[in-house]
Amino acid sequence: MSVKVKVFAGLRDLMPRELEVDGAGGASVSALLDRLCARYPGLREQIFDGAGAIKPYVNVLKNGRNVAFLEDLMTVLEDGDIVAIFPPVAGG
């Protein structure tokens, strides 16, 4: 079992648009993002600020819910979850 990660916009220049991450179930969003950042150069600068928090306009969703309104980086993932990561985007 694993967690599915989907990325969008400019993040697709850094890593595959979709991938399965084995062993992420039961771990935190923080642990998942750390693994991804270790694997894909440049990703950390896109997602985190200098203090290690998710940047203001970056949005990380777990099954359609922004983790900012769950336990943020400490949100625990389960097998089968879908994590969507967005760099700053806007429109309308």
Place this chain on the structure above:
Amino acid sequence: MNGYMDKILFVDLSKNRLEIKPFPDELKRNYLGGRGLGIKILADALDSIGDPLDESNVLIFATGPLTGSGVPLGSRYSVITKSPLTGTATSADSGGSFGWKMKKAGFDAVVISGKAKAPVYLYLKDGAAELRNAAGLWGKTTSETTAAIMADVGDSGAKVACIGPAGEKLSRLACVMNDRFRAAGRGGTGAVMGSKNLKAIAASGDLKIEVADPARVKALQKALVTKHAENGIAKALHDYGTAVLVNIINENYILPTNNFQGAHFPAADKVSGETLAKTILKKPKGCHSCTILCGRGTLVDGVETEGPEYETTWAFGPDCGVDDLMAIKKANDLCNELGIDTIGTGATIACAMEMSQRGYISEKIKFGDGAAVVELVRKMGYREGIGDEMADGSYRFAEKYGHSELSMSVKRQEMPAYDARGLQGHGLEYATSVRGGCHVYGYMVSPEVLGSPEKLDPYVDKDKARWTKTFQDLTATIDAAGICLFSSFAMGAPDYADSLSAVTGFPVDDKEVLKIGERIWNLQKLINLKLGFTRADDTLPKRLLEEPLAEGGPKGRVWSRTPLLNEYYRERGWDIAGRPMKAKLEELGLEAMAPVPFAK
């Protein structure tokens, strides 16, 4: 005052009379220009206006002090009128270069009344104006009209705002198109233009737009460009256009599909800004003085046009169950040529599809059929067959068959591409919008989804009334100032105050910026109250109040009207019926427009 050309042109088409008047300083200070000026003129004329498509209606084209001022993104103009779609006061905003050129031609605003005996177009040049015969233009598409007028005036730099066949045929979804690809889209402003036999307005000229403090404007340019670059949002808009929203809205499970029957579209990425960038994008395009370039110059079969934007992509795509970007592109291009609003048109087709699905109409129109979508756009623009009934929008169409509940509209104007069941604040914005269902009168998606200027939980009510009011007021000021709403992804009230002060020379602070917007908002509200709108109209379709979303984060949620609305009215200083109270009207200098009976 600097930043203005100090000329408002009044055109009485019935009497073939043109009169130029100065722009009173008091109006500039209280309403700035653009939407604010137009709403004030509309309010003053309201008692003499009957049906919106009657010659008694007035139609105002108005720029703001920041239009063409050199402040980045200062490109906008507004079209203001009594809407034939909603029956409310409305303003529709557009970019491109037309607004800038109107000022270079010597005019801040044009106020049109009456009806010409035969088709005409209005030509503005170097501070003068004339009406010209447009009989030969009637029936032409917007690109044909634009090219013909540029040739007629002998100026390849002329800018044209015009209607297409949809406006001529009085479709209540008809828009005003300028610079070929830019639309003052919502509310049926194109139908009002058509009802007056006015095919177009063209502008030529190179008069100087004076600013009070050129050095300060230059410094602001630099500072604002830096701000836009810093937050990363400008880059996403530049690289992927507004349709970069398709995926984030979809992943939040708030992308309306199949006429709001669902809120998640599995094939969303096929029609996303990312896919557009990889397939048909030729180059990013910008309006006058834009530093973002969110427009999409697109190339299909060797023909270069622009778009589609996000809302258009959604309307002809997921809302109609269509995952074919080329079909969306064709529908978009056809709308531009025929001069019909893409949001209203797509949402009306989605409504017809659901009517068909449920057997309420005999026509077989299936969700997912991109070719049918394109053909229906054509039929609506020319009022052919079922398109004739659909050309007046989803509400009138669905109501005719006894099922107005399937119109996903607020005050008869179709809601755009966000499901309010998962966005309590944005739902409040839809419900209370003084021009009907719309996303650009206070874009609460920004804090509730995008995290700008900060992240607000989209599912909770708390503080949403205050935020919605602030966004609505600030947006009204932005529209009145003549600057693009996308400036607000980097600018706050103090930045607008700085810009207005530098351009006009009249000191404005951040509190005044919000107060001007609040005045405009309340005046629009007072107009609507006078026209008979009540609290009952500040609502969303039954579906969003009673049918919970089925999946994803917002699963099980509906839009919670009563607590949000009550808090919003309190926040605004209105009574429980939604009428501005005496203290608020006095604070804003609007006592003369008090509703009857006077709310205390």
